[in-house]
Amino acid sequence: MPKPVLGTAAATVLAVLLLTGAAPADQPVPRLSVALDNGRDQADSGDRVTWTLTVRNLGPEPATELRIEQSLPSGATPARSADSATSADATVLGGTASWQHVSLAGGTEKKLTFTADLPPADARTLRSASTACVYPADSPAPVVCASDLDLLPAGRRALADAARPAGAPPAYWWTAAALPVLAIGAYLAYRRRFRTTASS
The missing domain is CATH 1.20.5 (Single alpha-helices involved in coiled-coils or other helix-helix interfaces)
Structure with a gap:
C-alpha cells in the first residue's frame, strides 16, 4: 500500500539492509525483507486499522530468534474486542507491538497482523504512520524496516490546498x-x- 507530496498512504517500503553491527560477529546477518500494509491510504479519527506485516527470508539458511517490532501511530490503542485480527503472540509495550523468537526457514515468509484503533485526529497531524523493523537475536539494530502511511483529514485538506492555485x-x-x-x-x-x- 509512490503517492502525493504529503506522503505515501498505505506506503509499503521493501528493502534489504545489511547493517554493520546488526548481529554478533560470530553470527551472520540474515538476508531479510519486510513489508507493512493496512490496505488503505487514508484514515479518520477512531478508525479500526489492521496491518499485515510480511517478513521474508531471502537466503538459503534459516533465520532464528528474530525479534519483530511495530511502532503504532501516536495515540493508537490496541483493539481488544473479538473482531481484532491481532496475531495471538503479540505483546504491546509503550506503543510498540512486538513478536519474540520468530524463526524462518530459508526461502520462506511469515505474516503477522496487528489491529488498533486510531485516536481522534489532531488538526495539525497530516499522517498516521506505523513502522515495522526486524532484529536478529538481541541486537539493538534492525536489519530491515518498512513503513505504512495514511493521510488524515488535515493531510487531505493540505493536499487539496497545495493543488489549488495560490489565492484561488x-x-x-x-x-x-x-x-x-x-x-x-x-x-x-x-x-x-x-x-x-x-x-x-
Missing part, C-alpha cells in the same frame, strides 16, 4: 470544471446560428 477561492474549482462545458455549449450555439444564416 473554493469557487475556483466549480468555475474550472464549468468552463469546458460552457465552451462546448457556445460552440454548438454558434454552429446552429451559422447554419441557419447560411441556409436563409
Whole structure:
C-alpha cells in the first residue's frame, strides 16, 4: 500500500539492509525483507486499522530468534474486542507491538497482523504512520524496516490546498470544471446560428 507530496498512504517500503553491527560477529546477518500494509491510504479519527506485516527470508539458511517490532501511530490503542485480527503472540509495550523468537526457514515468509484503533485526529497531524523493523537475536539494530502511511483529514485538506492555485477561492474549482462545458455549449450555439444564416 509512490503517492502525493504529503506522503505515501498505505506506503509499503521493501528493502534489504545489511547493517554493520546488526548481529554478533560470530553470527551472520540474515538476508531479510519486510513489508507493512493496512490496505488503505487514508484514515479518520477512531478508525479500526489492521496491518499485515510480511517478513521474508531471502537466503538459503534459516533465520532464528528474530525479534519483530511495530511502532503504532501516536495515540493508537490496541483493539481488544473479538473482531481484532491481532496475531495471538503479540505483546504491546509503550506503543510498540512486538513478536519474540520468530524463526524462518530459508526461502520462506511469515505474516503477522496487528489491529488498533486510531485516536481522534489532531488538526495539525497530516499522517498516521506505523513502522515495522526486524532484529536478529538481541541486537539493538534492525536489519530491515518498512513503513505504512495514511493521510488524515488535515493531510487531505493540505493536499487539496497545495493543488489549488495560490489565492484561488473554493469557487475556483466549480468555475474550472464549468468552463469546458460552457465552451462546448457556445460552440454548438454558434454552429446552429451559422447554419441557419447560411441556409436563409
